[in-house]
Amino acid sequence: MRAGLLAFNGNTSQNYLHGYRRMDAGKPGLFPYVMVGANESRCLHDGTWSHPPPLCKGVNCPLPKPPREGRIVHDKQVTGTATIYGQGWTYECNPPKAPSYERGSCMADGSATEPPVCRDVSCPIPPNILNGVITFAVMRQHGYKEKVKYSCNEHYTLEGEAEIQCQNTGNWSSKPVCRAPCTVGIKRGRIFYNARKIWIEDLKPNRVLHREPVVFYCMNKVDKCGYPVASTCNDGNLPIPDCFEEPGKLDYNLRSKNLPSEIRMCVAPPAQSPTSSPRSA
Numbered sequence: 001m002r003a004g005l006l007a008f009n010g011n012t013s014q015n016y017l018h019g020y021r022r023m024d025a026g027k028p029g030l031f032p033y034v035m036v037g038a039n040e041s042r043c044l045h046d047g048t049w050s051h052p053p054p055l056c057k058g059v060n061c062p063l064p065k066p067p068r069e070g071r072i073v074h075d076k077q078v079t080g081t082a083t084i085y086g087q088g089w090t091y092e093c094n095p096p097k098a099p100s101y102e103r104g105s106c107m108a109d110g111s112a113t114e115p116p117v118c119r120d121v122s123c124p125i126p127p128n129i130l131n132g133v134i135t136f137a138v139m140r141q142h143g144y145k146e147k148v149k150y151s152c153n154e155h156y157t158l159e160g161e162a163e164i165q166c167q168n169t170g171n172w173s174s175k176p177v178c179r180a181p182c183t184v185g186i187k188r189g190r191i192f193y194n195a196r197k198i199w200i201e202d203l204k205p206n207r208v209l210h211r212e213p214v215v216f217y218c219m220n221k222v223d224k225c226g227y228p229v230a231s232t233c234n235d236g237n238l239p240i241p242d243c244f245e246e247p248g249k250l251d252y253n254l255r256s257k258n259l260p261s262e263i264r265m266c267v268a269p270p271a272q273s274p275t276s277s278p279r280s281a
Contacts, residue, residue: 034059034085034108059085061106067115069094072104083112093118096143098168123166131156131178142166152178157210179210180236188252189244190261191216192228197261208233217261218243220270226260227269 037054060082070093088105098121104113137148160176192215229241
């Protein structure tokens with residue numbers, strides 16, 4: 001079998017025991033061949049194979065036809081008057097028309113994908129997003145490949161692509177989401193936020209943006225040391241670690257040097273337990 005690969009249970013070899021061998025013609029575009037015949041053969045007890053080697057046949061396709069009112073953009077530069085099996089291309093239409101499908105290729109039967117139809121496509125008025133606005137766009141229907149851009153209200157974090165595009169289906173691509181900031185839900189204590197240690201009353205305003213981390217300090221009562229536990233703001237919710245104990249007013253105001261954030265840090269945090277998982281604020 002020329003221009004192909006031979007494997008025995010996934011490994012190449014020259015000698016075979018009783019079992020199977022599998023032949024591959026290769027991936028489309030990597031090897032421009034298709035297999036004719038059985039792709040698997042069994043070594044029989046009499047020392048013969050159950051099927052003869054298949055034929056790896058080279059496949060060419062004629063150059064694809066562009067759509068009316070459009071053109072073709074090949075994935076790779078094409079020379080001559082033919083393409084090979086597995087080669088692909090993209091169909092484009094003259095704006096504002098859109099192709100009924102965008103991709104084509106040279107197929108195993110030697111034919112090229114038929115050209116799509118260029119048609120008028122429009123998308124509805126772009127949707128609003130919660131806690132965000134559409135910027136620099138007129139609220140109207142939009143044509144194929146037109147774009148609109150979103151931004152979020154102050155302190156909200158945009159997640160996803162800021163721009164959406166009108167697709168050839170008449171639908172918009174996925175719109176982004178504006179994620180809410182969080183508040184640190186404790187009245188007394190010290191945290192580590194934005195690369196500095198800060199007392200909670202000095203966090204002004206009390207606001208943490210979506211996906212920003214906050215570190216709380218917990219007490220290892222056995223070893224009498226403190227250890228940090230991180231939490232992350234997630235769309236308005238900042239979980240407080242279960243191990244964190246908010247100090248009373250007396251301890252906070254008069255004995256703050258004994259708080260877990262102020263004493264020596266543990267060499268290693270204690271083993272994780274069901275009581276040390278984060279709790280919602």
